[in-house]
Amino acid sequence: MKQVLVFGGHGFLGHYLVEELLKRNYKVTVADISENNEFEGYADFIKCDILSKEDVTNVFSQSDFDVVYNLAGFANLDNAIKFPIKTIELNVMGNMYILEECIKKGVANFVYASSAYAMSNKGSYYGISKLASEKIIEEYHKRYNLPFVILRYGSVYSERPYDNNYVYNLVKEAVLNKKIEHSGSGEELREYIHASDAAKLSVDVIESDEFNNLHVILTGTERMKRSDLFNMINEIMNDKVDIVYNNSGYTNHYKFTPYSFEPSVSKKLIANPHIDMGQGLLECIRSVHSNEE
Numbered sequence: 001m002k003q004v005l006v007f008g009g010h011g012f013l014g015h016y017l018v019e020e021l022l023k024r025n026y027k028v029t030v031a032d033i034s035e036n037n038e039f040e041g042y043a044d045f046i047k048c049d050i051l052s053k054e055d056v057t058n059v060f061s062q063s064d065f066d067v068v069y070n071l072a073g074f075a076n077l078d079n080a081i082k083f084p085i086k087t088i089e090l091n092v093m094g095n096m097y098i099l100e101e102c103i104k105k106g107v108a109n110f111v112y113a114s115s116a117y118a119m120s121n122k123g124s125y126y127g128i129s130k131l132a133s134e135k136i137i138e139e140y141h142k143r144y145n146l147p148f149v150i151l152r153y154g155s156v157y158s159e160r161p162y163d164n165n166y167v168y169n170l171v172k173e174a175v176l177n178k179k180i181e182h183s184g185s186g187e188e189l190r191e192y193i194h195a196s197d198a199a200k201l202s203v204d205v206i207e208s209d210e211f212n213n214l215h216v217i218l219t220g221t222e223r224m225k226r227s228d229l230f231n232m233i234n235e236i237m238n239d240k241v242d243i244v245y246n247n248s249g250y251t252n253h254y255k256f257t258p259y260s261f262e263p264s265v266s267k268k269l270i271a272n273p274h275i276d277m278g279q280g281l282l283e284c285i286r287s288v289h290s291n292e293e
Contacts, residue, residue: 003027004206005065007050007098008072009043010034012162013113013153016199017069018043024203031059032072050094060101067206070098071113073129076164080126091129096136103144109206110148112137116217118152134215147212149205154219158195167192167229174233174241181244186227193220 004021008014009030018039021028028043035047046062048055050072073090074080080087095112102110117123118130140146157167174180201218205211227245234241275283 001025001027002066003029003063004067004069005029005031005059005063006069006071007031007048007059008070008113010036010038011071012075012158012160012165013156013195013198013202014069014071015160016158016195017071017202020196020199020203026067029059029063029065031056050097051089053097056094056097056101060105064105065107067109067111068098068102068107069111069113069202070095074126075113077117077123077126079163080129081124084125087125087129088132091126092132092136095133099137099140099146102146103140108147110137110146111202111206112148112150114150114152114215116152116154116219141213149211149213150215151202151205152215152217153193153198154217155190155192156195156198157192160195170229171233174237178237178240179242179244180230180233181246182226182230183246183248184226185247186225186230186245188226189223190226190229191219191221191223192229193218 004026006014006018006021006028009018009028010032014030014032015038018028018030022039022042028039029046030039030043031046031048031050033047033049035045039045044062046059048059050056050070073094074083074087080091099110112133114130114134115123115127117127118134120127123130134150137146137148137150141148155166157165159168161168161172163169170180197220198218201216205216227243230241230243234243
């Protein structure tokens with residue numbers, strides 16, 4: 001029986017991942033800053049703040065884990081925009097503390113929960129933090145041969161109440177206030193995937209060598225406009241929901257695709273007049289002699 005450690009196992013997607021791992025008879029340990037008893041008697045729990053190096057080290061001292069998932073950190077784009085420093089700390093530094101322990105303990109597979117925003121010029125600090133962590137994971141693989149799978153999740157939803165569960169919060173607003181208010185045009189396209197389906201795919205990737213050291217995109221199969229989603233909710237609610245499009249700015253969210261191409265262009269500036277290389281070396285030699293004397 002393989003031992004699997006899930007950082008953020010009490011979170012939105014983490015809950016479904018732990019459920020799926022238990023269904024497939026993995027021995028699961030949840031490391032999370034929040035406590036609950038949902039998996040009591042089925043999965044072990046260790047309280048952990050991933051920003052505490054000591055907490056992370058303590059988690060890895062409890063057992064020899066075969067697979068480590070990191071789903072912890074900021075997952076709400078709007079919150080990430082409000083708290084950029086906390087976002088980088090959690091999504092980058094917290095992930096590095098986990099990577100360091102994976103290297104020390106010889107973990108056989110590291111699975112990182114990234115985002116489609118990692119390859120987008122949208123997503124602000126959230127997308128930046130995810131891309132930075134992806135590049136760091138790749139570097140750990142090059143230097144230490146740490147096997148990895150990076151999962152780029154798309155628009156995940158479910159019936160569970162979490163602050164980063166967009167669809168649930170949308171439905172909640174429609175049910176309680178009979179209103180849906182959207183800051184965009186409604187033309188934005190998304191490929192929604194239920195969290196239970198995303199969890200199944202997230203476990204599939206550790207059961208096949210096909211995904212070793214790859215980036216895997218996990219999205220739904222149906223493309224849907226935001227407006228179609230709103231209209232579907234309204235129809236289910238017997239056309240009693242007021243839908244408002246503000247078009248007040250949706251700048252941090254992608255419209256049709258999360259992928260962006262932005263070549264970096266630099267300008268070369270040359271000093272004129274300038275100190276030539278020979279003169280510069282001569283000054284260095286004089287400085288060394290002067291300092292030694």
